[in-house]
Structure formats: structure tokens, C-alpha cells
Amino acid sequence: MIDKSDQSTGLQHPKLTLRQLSIFVAMVRTGTTHAAAAQISRSQSAASAALAELEEALGASLFDRVGRRLVLNANGRALLAPAQAMLEQAGDIQSLFKSERGAHIRVAASFTIGEYLLPPRIAAWSQAWPKSLIQMRVGNTKEVIESVAELGVDLGFVEGPQTHAEVVIHPWLEDELVIVAAPGHPLTERVVARRQLDEAHWVLREADSGTRKVADEWLLNNLRQVNVAMELGSTEAIKRVVACGDGIAFLSGHAAEQSLKDGRLAIVRTDLPKARRRLGVVVHRRKQQGQAVLDFIRHCGAQIAG
Missing domain, CATH: 1.10.10.10 (Winged helix-like DNA-binding domain superfamily/Winged helix DNA-binding domain)
Incomplete structure (x- = not known):
């Protein structure tokens, strides 16, 4: 007309x-x-x-x-944002008439999540939807949030408390941080006193890491001093350094779990308060998510509004 x-x-x-x-x-x-x-x-x-x-x-x-x-x-x-949402919705309409979802989902994840929590979930998703393509980039929490804010990815998974005006962070899993050392380290033999932690050599993540922010808050609240011996940009590097040295580390329980089971690391026990945090799913505030993205989020155990 x-x-x-x-x-x-x-x-x-x-x-x-x-x-x-x-x-x-x-x-x-x-x-x-x-x-x-x-x-x-x-x-x-x-x-x-x-x-x-x-x-x-x-x-x-x-x-x-x-x-x-x-x-x-x-x-x-x-x-x-509305252009990407419209294209995703068009893809959802097409998928209604296919026997298998052929979605392309772009994910960003902070290191702990990208290395330890998401791989088995992505593998299970790919087995259920073999025509689906999941692309994941791994970075620190700040980088993940910026990727979502700039619409470089469809969603992010983070472990830090940072935020951004263009994103919304929905709660996901709980994670407890644990203090670990090499098996046989003197601090693993009994419940340690605060003074011993003051004197220990700490191996920590880099400043923009979500794990580091939680670690800094706990250390400053519970110790008189913190002797930072090393700052490393990888949890795997920290585990290897600690496993063969005299340093101790503050790691995600999810990241340390297998190494503790294998005996490559041991827990340092204290009577100080536990350090817990909530992991989150990051989405763009103004972008309506496609059905495939929402399904993947639910597959990973989270819930957000469409």
C-alpha cells in the first residue's frame, strides 16, 4: 500500500x-x-x-x-543490538522446520569457567545438537563483560563482581575458593594460624581476574599482610607452580577439584571464614536473545528472561 x-x-x-x-x-x-x-x-x-x-x-x-x-x-x-536480535529470531524460525538445531552461538568465558566448567557442558550440547556451532573465547572477567557489551559475543560467563551499563549479570553457580599447596607442604599438616598465612608466599592471578578480586577481598579482610610472590595469568600455571614449590594459592574449588583428587595439590585448612562467590551469566541489556541462546543458557543450568 x-x-x-x-x-x-x-x-x-x-x-x-x-x-x-x-x-x-x-x-x-x-x-x-x-x-x-x-x-x-x-x-x-x-x-x-x-x-x-x-x-x-x-x-x-x-x-x-x-x-x-x-x-x-x-x-x-x-x-x-536489534539487528542482531532480528537475525537470530529469523534463524529460530528456520530451526522450527529442521530436525536438528543448526545454531551458531558465540560465548565468552572467564578463565576458570572456560577451562573447567563450560567444556563438559559444551560437549553435551554438541552431542544433543551435532549441527550446532559453539564458538568460545576465554579471557578475564573484564574482557568477557566488554565482549558482551560490544556485542562481540551472544553471552558471557564470569566469576567476578564487575559490571557494565550495557549488560545484565544473572546468577548461575556458587563457587568456594580454597587455599592449596603442594602435598607435604608444612601448611597442609594441620589447621594453620593466621600468622602462618601472613608469612606465606602467595601465588595469585592477575589484577583483572575475577578470582583475584575475590581473593584480594578475603586476604585483606582476614590477614595482617599479604606476601605476593607471583602473579600469573593462568590457573593452570598457578597449579603447576604451587605443586612443585613452596608457595600457596587461592583457587576456585571447581578449578582445584581434579588436582586435589589426583594428589597433585593439597588443601590448606584454616579456621577463618569461607570465601564464596556467585558465578554469573552475562547478557546484553538491550538485545533480545534468540531461542537457541536461551536453550543453551538453560542447558548450562541458568535461567534468564527472554
């Missing part, structure tokens, strides 16, 4: 299409028309034409042109 305001010209307003939105999202991810066209198997001229049609339909430019690169502007940032 032609709007009355256009009857004199017989022209219709340009309309949005999924093809335009998919090219727009690809351009955001790649930064150039050429790379975006290659990602979605279109010619560069077709991709440029689709972007021009989209900007005409919206009556606004979506990128600033800086040399050969496309830099997302305020209009583009406002469009990105």
Missing part, C-alpha cells in the same frame, strides 16, 4: 530486509565492505549497495568512513 503522502510521486518508502541487516552486522564485525562481503558470500558491490539501501531506508548514516575502514557511529550502535 502506498502512503497518501507519496501518492503524488507513486513512490514507496524503502523497506528493511534481512539481507541488509546481515550485511550491516558483518560490516560491524569486519570493519570493511570487502571483508564483510567475503564473510557472507556476496560481491563487494552488492554489499555496498545493500548498506546504501539500509541507510536510505533509515534516513541515517550508520558508519563514519575513515580511509578504507568503516567506523560505527551513534546511529549504527543504536541499530546493532
Whole structure:
């Protein structure tokens, strides 16, 4: 139907299409028309034409042109979340008519979660939905939250208390942090006094780690001094260093579990308060999640609103 305001010209307003939105999202991810066209198997001229049609339909430019690169502007940032949500919803509609879900889910996880908690859950998901593709990147809590906020991934899993104006963090699992040392270390032989922990050599995660933030809070609240001997960016590196040295570490119970069972590490027992934290699922505040993402979140044992 032609709007009355256009009857004199017989022209219709340009309309949005999924093809335009998919090219727009690809351009955001790649930064150039050429790379975006290659990602979605279109010619560069077709991709440029689709972007021009989209900007005409919206009556606004979506990128600033800086040399050969496309830099997302305020209009583009406002469009990105609803565009991704619409493309995911279109994928959900297609999946209704397939015998197996062929979803592509992009996940970011902080180190402890990405290395110890998510792999078995992803493996179980892939067995149930063999055509599904899960892509996971691992980083510290700050990096995970920024990835979700910038729509670089569909969801994140974090262990730290950080937040961001563009995301919502939903509660997931509980994790207790434990103090560990090498088997045979003097501090593993009996319940240790606070003074002994004051004098110990601590091996801790880096400053932006969620585990480190919880560890710092507990250490400052319970010890008179903390002798930090090493800061390492990997839980596995910490476990190996502690297992063959005289340092002690503050680790996620989930991360330490197998090493404690194998006898490569031992618990340092104290009469001080336990250190517990709630792990969380991070989603973008303004993006409506597709059904596949919601199903994956439920598969991992969490619940969020759609």
C-alpha cells in the first residue's frame, strides 16, 4: 500500500530486509565492505549497495568512513543490538522446520569457567545438537563483560563482581575458593594460624581476574599482610607452580577439584571464614536473545528472561 503522502510521486518508502541487516552486522564485525562481503558470500558491490539501501531506508548514516575502514557511529550502535536480535529470531524460525538445531552461538568465558566448567557442558550440547556451532573465547572477567557489551559475543560467563551499563549479570553457580599447596607442604599438616598465612608466599592471578578480586577481598579482610610472590595469568600455571614449590594459592574449588583428587595439590585448612562467590551469566541489556541462546543458557543450568 502506498502512503497518501507519496501518492503524488507513486513512490514507496524503502523497506528493511534481512539481507541488509546481515550485511550491516558483518560490516560491524569486519570493519570493511570487502571483508564483510567475503564473510557472507556476496560481491563487494552488492554489499555496498545493500548498506546504501539500509541507510536510505533509515534516513541515517550508520558508519563514519575513515580511509578504507568503516567506523560505527551513534546511529549504527543504536541499530546493532536489534539487528542482531532480528537475525537470530529469523534463524529460530528456520530451526522450527529442521530436525536438528543448526545454531551458531558465540560465548565468552572467564578463565576458570572456560577451562573447567563450560567444556563438559559444551560437549553435551554438541552431542544433543551435532549441527550446532559453539564458538568460545576465554579471557578475564573484564574482557568477557566488554565482549558482551560490544556485542562481540551472544553471552558471557564470569566469576567476578564487575559490571557494565550495557549488560545484565544473572546468577548461575556458587563457587568456594580454597587455599592449596603442594602435598607435604608444612601448611597442609594441620589447621594453620593466621600468622602462618601472613608469612606465606602467595601465588595469585592477575589484577583483572575475577578470582583475584575475590581473593584480594578475603586476604585483606582476614590477614595482617599479604606476601605476593607471583602473579600469573593462568590457573593452570598457578597449579603447576604451587605443586612443585613452596608457595600457596587461592583457587576456585571447581578449578582445584581434579588436582586435589589426583594428589597433585593439597588443601590448606584454616579456621577463618569461607570465601564464596556467585558465578554469573552475562547478557546484553538491550538485545533480545534468540531461542537457541536461551536453550543453551538453560542447558548450562541458568535461567534468564527472554
